[in-house]
Amino acid sequence: MAHKDRDVIEGFEFVHGDRKFSCCVEGEKSAPRGAWWWFRVSSDDRHRYAPFQALASDTKASVKSRIVAYYEDLLARRAAPAPSYWRRGAPNKPERPAAATATPVVPVPES
Secondary structure, three states: OOHHHHHHHHOEEEEEOOEEEEEEEEOOOOOOOOOEEEEEEOOEEEEEEEEEEOOOOOOHHHHHHHHHHHHHHHHHHHHOOOOOHHHHOOOOOOOOOOOOOOOOOOOOOOO
């Protein structure tokens, strides 16, 4: 295995903005679930994330861009307002059509 590949597999750290990301691969590639990229963020010491499987083609640059994109999307979803209570149970349920307005039937006097 090339030294460059071994660096990626062993893990690495990088800084993006004001956050430090620590990344490593855990699990065996031959295991049923495979190996996954795990990372921690300096601003979030309570959680660690495993957003995607490790690939033979992974490089530090590709892993870094995927991790940053994943984490920024996660932060955006956390910051988004919660859906209204009545829509939470069925997010894909179609809206009810508006009730059709019936035209009143006016009786015609018999002649």
